[in-house]
Amino acid sequence: MLLLFWFSVYIGLWGTLPSGKDLKDIKQAEATLLLDANSELLGKYFIFDRQIVSYEDLPKHLVDALIATEDSRFYEHNGVDYTSLFRVFFKSILLQDNSSGGGSTISQQLVKNIYGREKHGWFSMPVNKVKEMIVAKRFESIYSKQEIIALYLNTVPFSENVFGIESASQRFFNTTTKDLSLAQSATLIGTLKAPHGYNPRLFPERSQLRRDVVLQQMEKYDYIDEALKKTTSDIPLETDYRKFNHTDGIAPYFREKIRLEVKRVLDSINTKDDTAYDLYKDGLKIHTTLDIAMQRYAETAMKTHMATLQNQFEKAYGTQAPWIKNTALIDSRIKGLKLYKTLKKKNWSDAQIMDSLQAKGNFRLFSWKGDLVEESSILDSLKHTMKFLxxxxxxxxxxxxxxxxxxxxxxxxxxxxxxxxxxxxxxxxxxxxxxxxxxxxxxxxxxxxxxxxxxxxxxxxxxxxxxxxxxxxxxxxxxxxxxxxxxxxxxxxxxxxxxxxxxxxxxxxxxxxxxxxxxxxxxxxxxxxxxxxxxxxxxxxxxxxxxxxxxxxxxxxxxxxxxxxxxxSQQANESPxxxxxxxxxxxxxxxxxxxxxxxxxxxxxxxxxxxxxxxxxxxxxxxxxxxxxxxxxxxxxxxxxxxxxxxxxxxxxxxxxxxxxxxxxxxxxxxxxxxxxxxxxxxxxxxxxxxxxxxxxxxxxxxxxxxxxxxxxxxxxxxxxxxxxxxxxxxxxxxxxxxxxxxx
Missing domain, CATH: 3.40.710.10 (DD-peptidase/beta-lactamase superfamily)
Incomplete structure (x- = not known):
């Protein structure tokens, strides 16, 4: 019966399996990188925050941590670890011992990372497990162990919609993969067990305990000695969080300007050359003229001065400020609100709309001293926003x-x-x-x-x-x-x-x-x-x-x-x-x-x-x-x-x-x-x-x-x-x- 079930999955009765050619032509969506004039990272454009690194850029202690924690017999099996499967079957299923761990190898997890899992009702788990075993063996016949490690670390999901070790390194430690320390590597590998639960930003204490478990595993399998394990375990967990999104981070206005410009450039290239470059999926590198150090100085100068100037501006007006006293101005701004226009189309009266706009709730308001969360109304928020230079x-x-x-x-x-x-x-x-x-x-x-x-x-x-x-x-x-x-x-x-x-x-x-x-x-x-x-x-x-x-x-x-x-860029050599x-x-x-x-x-x-x-x-x-x-x-x-x-x-x-x-x-x-x-x-x-x-x-x-x-x-x-x-x-x-x- 088991052989018959295996055969049904193998021949595609539960869905087509990727062929050897498919596996050779793996194409994963990669984040496009935005670089400054010195090739420093300014930002990314992505659907999934992923960027590819080669095996040569992976520190040895990172690879060792992965194998010690996720697949200790990685170099001994050909994609399926039957010893682990036997242990899981008897301990987890027959003896109900959840401490036995999982039976999936790194190669099997790689299949899951790339192809995901399909739903087949009651048969979902056995079908997907068998699929992963079959495809994992195919992977091992095509790729070397080093290539599989690199593929895995480039596709593995971390928390916060981050995919791949390079993006995770930049997100949580503001560094590149090749520059990860042993403690940082152990922390990131430790999160793989439960990406959200061990998120080092959200749960630093829990993440540090998990990191120390990884270090213990590395000592157990002789990748590090006890002294190094103890020294590293004594290091407090410190993140250097750097999130790449459209509103946070360095030069957001510039990044948006580039996004719009690059989309026009790619549309022109795709039309002209019959290509299909995608800003969010194709791992492009956009080299810009911006100097990230100058940009930081510019943003600091702007924020420092504007905080002072805003205070002068408001004090000079006092209680006679137009956002307080100019009813005609305030009224025109109210009528420009999308909500006002929507309610007008629904035949609400101005009195009804004003009642709605004055309903109190918790609003997050901009302030030069940091965001304020206050009980206020949409009208209050509008007036608050109006005053800012x-x-x-x-x-x-x-x-x-x-x-x-x-x-x-x-x-x-x-x-x-x-x-x-x-x-x-x-x-x-x-x-x-x-x-x-x-x-x-x-x-x-x-x-x-x-x-x-x-x-x-x-x-x-x-x-x-x-x-x-x-x-x-x-x-x-x-x-x-x-x-x-x-x-x-x-x-x-x-x-x-x-x-x-x-x-x-x-x-x-x-x-x-x-x-x-x-x-x-x-x-x-x-x-x-x-x-x-x-x-x-x-x-x-x-x-x-x-x-x-x-x-x-x-x-x-x-x-x-x-x-x-x-x-x-085609800049004119010399203008008239x-x-x-x-x-x-x-x-x-x-x-x-x-x-x-x-x-x-x-x-x-x-x-x-x-x-x-x-x-x-x-x-x-x-x-x-x-x-x-x-x-x-x-x-x-x-x-x-x-x-x-x-x-x-x-x-x-x-x-x-x-x-x-x-x-x-x-x-x-x-x-x-x-x-x-x-x-x-x-x-x-x-x-x-x-x-x-x-x-x-x-x-x-x-x-x-x-x-x-x-x-x-x-x-x-x-x-x-x-x-x-x-x-x-x-x-x-x-x-x-x-x-x-x-x-x-």
Missing amino acids: NAGFVAVDPKSGAIKAYVGGIDFERFKYDHVSASKRQVGSTFKPLVYTTALEKGIEPCSYYPVKEVTYTNQKGWTPTNNGENETDRHLNFSLEKAISESVNTIAVKVLEDVGIEAVIEQAQKMGIKSPLPKVPSLALGTAELSMLELIEAYTSYVNEGRISKPFYITKIEDKTGQVIYE EAFSKTTQQTMIEMMKSTINSGTAQRIRSRYGLQNDLAGKTGTTQNNKDGWFVGLSPKLVMLSWVGNDDHRIGFSNTSIGQGANSALPIVALFLKEMNTDNQFNAITQAKFEAPSEAVINALDCELEKRDGFLKRLFKKDKKEREFDSSSEVKKKKKKGIFNFLKKKQ
Whole structure:
């Protein structure tokens, strides 16, 4: 009868068994690995968290622990251990002794790991056991013992949806398989008996006891001696937990950006080459430009600053905060909720919906001091979320365009909107350098003087650009271009825009990589254009790359599981010149003044940074957005801070200005980099010395007052019409600066 049953399973009456060819062509789903510029692991994309390692990467003590614990006669049988089966039959079945252990060999467990078990009612256990015995013997006839060990450890399930020893090593100990210690190996092998029950994160004491059992087994079978067993058993169990999922871990916004981009790339490759690459199953390797150390510094800088800024922000509003008092704003946010729309479709009244939204329950709320679990309502949660400022930060190598750090927001789990690439906000005064670049290209001298006085443009609905500086209301004070940009003087930026013409500024911006539509209005000079952070930082790379833009990119190449390159980034070797080298050097010198004596001088005074830097702050109307661009010879950094709801700004300029809201993220990031010797080539780099001609062109007083006679006889025009198409005045086209530009 037993032989007949065995034969029925063998010939496939209970389901087809894998053939020898099937076993040779085993294909298991593998996690795709996301790697940084130095091939360090940033994250994974997977259905099952599994990545393959070879037998050569398995420490001897790991293999010894497995055999001692799971299959002590592994090297003696051919897939089925009849001695163990005999013991299990008599002790477990006849004598009801559960301490006898199981009879499955490693080879049989491998079959179960790969093919699972089917349901056959009352016959499920005997059918599956016989199947596993038959297939295990086939495995042993095809693969060597070492190959079976490697296959087993690459497919064995651990807890938390982790498959394979490599993923388990990274999850629980933040290390690779080849670097596992004896204690760590024994811990992971020990969990195989009951993956959840012996999870070292959830049940450390229970897991440590099981680890010590594994060590005892290793001593019993002479893989280690008693002294080593005792020494290892005395080591406390310590995990270094690192979970790979879509919301936790390093660079979550960047990982999501890469996921979307790689899916598009793979769709293109599959269509073109008739392939079927799958991001979640095929064990690809995605090599990126990100530097994991820089990324950690960027995330730390953002969190440190934003926790402080949020406190300032809330205190400044007090009880008059818009998320408390602005009923129209709150009402519009309520009506934007999915729940509100769903209930409306069910013909609920507004009163009924409000009752539902105010029902109390336990909600987990975001806080910079750690998540809060409080009894609150959906409405309370909405108001709580409304108050939080968000942020973005990106750092780019200006020569290549490689993105080195990327922070899309303050918390990916709750604020998934990516402010680096998806969001477009008014850029404020960070647009002014593009206006001054146009002026220099059109021949306006760096030492041209413009009055700071306010002017009302009657043909622009009486629009009057204003300034914030103490001296910038003096009607007889004039600033050079360097002083105007370093102090971010609004009135002068508009006057320069008028001199060069709006069309010329838009054309220059487009040469510098700006693709978004730009408003053809004089307020363009003050940054009313809405741009993404990637667009803006691309434009700024030209100032550190000899007048040529570098398009930001983040993927260098993608490899399949065999190491074959299936995609490689095709970066343009050299982009067209957006402006002359003379203009580039002049703009760097003028933006150095922003750092050394202008609106960004706190980067020196408060944060003590002595790096060679240039930069520009930006603040938008009604303090809605704060910006800062930091330029170093080998790195361009851009930060933005604001509320996700455009209707909520800072209550005052002191807090909301870019120097206070955005600059500190760049400053704290650089402070961290300055302490790390591996970045000395970046942090200690110096700007190229400007040419003698540029030095001479900038050699003038930064400001001057109208003389007595000029003040006496000059007609003080407080109103004028804005000429949106005016050309540069001829007298400003003359001089050495324009001559030098023509010579280049």
